[in-house]
Amino acid sequence: MKFLDLAKIHIRSGSGGGGCVSFRREKFIEYGGPDGGDGGTGGDVWAECVPALNTLIDFRYQQHFFAKNGVPGMGRQRTGKDGDDIVLKVPAGTEILEEDQETVIADLTEVGQRVLLAKGGNGGWGNARFKTSTNQAPRKANPGQDGVERTLWLRLKLIADAGLAGLPNAGKSTFLAATSNARPKIADYPFTTLHPNLGVVGIDAREFVLADIPGLIEGASEGRGLGDQFLGHIERCAVLLHLVDGTSEDVAGDFAVIDRELELYSEKVHSKLRVVALNKVDAIDPEDLAERRAALEVASGGRVYLLSGVTGAGVPEVLRALMSEIDAQRREANQEEPAPWKP
Numbered sequence: 001m002k003f004l005d006l007a008k009i010h011i012r013s014g015s016g017g018g019g020c021v022s023f024r025r026e027k028f029i030e031y032g033g034p035d036g037g038d039g040g041t042g043g044d045v046w047a048e049c050v051p052a053l054n055t056l057i058d059f060r061y062q063q064h065f066f067a068k069n070g071v072p073g074m075g076r077q078r079t080g081k082d083g084d085d086i087v088l089k090v091p092a093g094t095e096i097l098e099e100d101q102e103t104v105i106a107d108l109t110e111v112g113q114r115v116l117l118a119k120g121g122n123g124g125w126g127n128a129r130f131k132t133s134t135n136q137a138p139r140k141a142n143p144g145q146d147g148v149e150r151t152l153w154l155r156l157k158l159i160a161d162a163g164l165a166g167l168p169n170a171g172k173s174t175f176l177a178a179t180s181n182a183r184p185k186i187a188d189y190p191f192t193t194l195h196p197n198l199g200v201v202g203i204d205a206r207e208f209v210l211a212d213i214p215g216l217i218e219g220a221s222e223g224r225g226l227g228d229q230f231l232g233h234i235e236r237c238a239v240l241l242h243l244v245d246g247t248s249e250d251v252a253g254d255f256a257v258i259d260r261e262l263e264l265y266s267e268k269v270h271s272k273l274r275v276v277a278l279n280k281v282d283a284i285d286p287e288d289l290a291e292r293r294a295a296l297e298v299a300s301g302g303r304v305y306l307l308s309g310v311t312g313a314g315v316p317e318v319l320r321a322l323m324s325e326i327d328a329q330r331r332e333a334n335q336e337e338p339a340p341w342k343p
Helices: 172-179 251-265 286-300 315-336
Strands: 006-012 045-049 064-066 086-090 094-097 104-108 114-118 149-156 162-165 197-203 206-212 239-245 273-279 304-306
Touching: 006 086, 006 114, 045 094, 045 104, 064 086, 104 114, 114 149, 162 172, 162 315, 172 197, 172 206, 172 239, 172 315, 197 315, 206 315, 239 251, 239 315, 251 286, 273 286, 273 315, 286 304, 304 315
Parallel strands: 006 064, 045 086, 162 206, 162 239, 239 273, 273 304
Antiparallel strands: 006 149, 045 114, 094 104, 094 149, 197 206
16 A cells, blocks of 8 residues: 555535425415425535555545535425535545645544534525415525535554654664564665554553654755655654664764754754664674764764664663653643543
């Protein structure tokens, strides 16, 4: 199944059915009077967050969603049938935006959440509604209200506890494969990862979700390489793991490139808590390792962990550091939630 995190859709709610102009005419019954029924209401368009989905691929093959119109009213005061609703099923983490791709209509982050995107038109009144003491035979009825037509964008931002950031070939996919059951493609050339991958990582009988984001390069904010199109997937993360290739001649420069691109993309992402780690330490001499670690500590302004995704050295310490930050974020979120009301 292909990964798709952005889709453009066109929706339209159903129009209401028109009211009916009718008069009761039955044998042996005089003074029948008006008996035109009302039209049915048009169908609504809803979006619902459902489980077992992690991509918007379904919206690549169908972009138009039109709810049913209401049925017109009929004689004998029969009301027309309401139009059927349409429900768009989306994965958790989906943002719904206006056509300008900036105005957020809804952010569906939990399974079961629903949002009304387009309300169906009301049905028109039949002529029975217009009967008065001075107008006992009205010959007018209302038409149904038109439906609402909109063009929207769906943007998926994966819900993960931690996200991986780093230059191409920094070892992000190798780290994800070594710590979870995820099996991303791994090769010795840049941009092996073309779409985000998720993995469930376990440490000390605890679990969290880790997202592997395709590598950034200098100028990604200007569209170079794969651009910054996938950075939205780490906006929801509690902490970032910034991996730096230890075999690089300029680890401080590599760190600065990613740090700059995160800042250009979003101050929100740039300000997230970060755990910095020097990867591929198994392929570095001890003297060079100490020198590069010191240079990276100066560039990042904090502690630098050492690890090897291939041998597993230093991986548990990094996972515990990530788990500690995630726990702190969860406790803070729980404290912000209001206590349930009690009588």
